[in-house]
Amino acid sequence: MKILVVDNAQAGGQKAFQMIEEAMEHGAKVLGLATGSTPIALYQAMTESAVNFSEMTSVNLDEYVGLSGEDSQSYRHFMEEQLFSKKPFKETFVPNGKAENIKAECTRYDEVIAAHPVDVQILGIGRNGHIGFNEPDTSFASKTHQVQLTDSTIEANTRFFEKEEDVPTQAISMGIASIMAGKEIILMAYGKDKAEAIRATVQGPVTEDVPASVLQNHPHVTVILDADAASLLTQK
Ligand code: GLP
Numbered sequence: 001m002k003i004l005v006v007d008n009a010q011a012g013g014q015k016a017f018q019m020i021e022e023a024m025e026h027g028a029k030v031l032g033l034a035t036g037s038t039p040i041a042l043y044q045a046m047t048e049s050a051v052n053f054s055e056m057t058s059v060n061l062d063e064y065v066g067l068s069g070e071d072s073q074s075y076r077h078f079m080e081e082q083l084f085s086k087k088p089f090k091e092t093f094v095p096n097g098k099a100e101n102i103k104a105e106c107t108r109y110d111e112v113i114a115a116h117p118v119d120v121q122i123l124g125i126g127r128n129g130h131i132g133f134n135e136p137d138t139s140f141a142s143k144t145h146q147v148q149l150t151d152s153t154i155e156a157n158t159r160f161f162e163k164e165e166d167v168p169t170q171a172i173s174m175g176i177a178s179i180m181a182g183k184e185i186i187l188m189a190y191g192k193d194k195a196e197a198i199r200a201t202v203q204g205p206v207t208e209d210v211p212a213s214v215l216q217n218h219p220h221v222t223v224i225l226d227a228d229a230a231s232l233l234t235q236k
Contacts, residue, residue, distance in 0.1 A: 013041025121182030142175030
């Protein structure tokens with residue numbers, strides 16, 4: 001794993017954007033994209049740039065079960081607002097949280113991923129080390145699946161909703177095996193809240209208790225941190 005400590009989220013977003021540009025120069029066609037506050041600076045850098053994404057495809061990590069793409073809290077809506085409405089892509093994929101048959105939707109999404117192998121996967125991280133919505137104890141062999149969110153994730157997400165009871169308790173998430181299939185992975189984390197998850201991810205044992213620790217087994221991972229998120233790492 002390559003660790004980069006940057007001044008702040010803006011600098012981290014710029015760095016991640018440069019890495020995406022380089023990958024595109026080397027033929028990358030598919031971006032694996034993430035939601036949450038962490039990648040916002042990256043999406044800003046992308047939208048403010050002159051780079052053309054109209055030949056690019058994106059495959060997002062996850063979506064809440066029960067929210068349609070028009071719902072302002074859905075991840076589809078977030079992506080439209082932050083990126084796709086400003087920078088058109090060739091094709092964009094986000095799981096359908098309103099699918100009648102969630103199991104069938106998971107299978108469909110695995111087919112999407114297989115047809116569009118991810119060149120650069122962008123990741124944030126949850127405070128408990130989750131990636132996408134793969135909560136602790138998710139199998140490293142998992143593909144797209146329905147997830148029961150943990151209390152800590154639901155609580156962390158309440159800030160985006162008016163009332164706690166509005167926060168969805170289930171999601172559809174790309175699995176850990178699908179995330180690991182990305183050719184290159186960029187994980188970003190900022191702030192003290194993420195410091196322990198980052199320590200466990202980078203310097204702890206590789207264990208399903210900390211989903212992101214699986215990234216130690218991937219050959220091409222860059223972790224972009226601010227000083228707070230890096231504050232519990234010991235020099236090796
Ligand atoms: C959610 C998303 C993750 C994201 C995490 C952290 O759980 N499913 O993809 O990494 O939130 O969000 P934030 O970047 O806002 O801290």
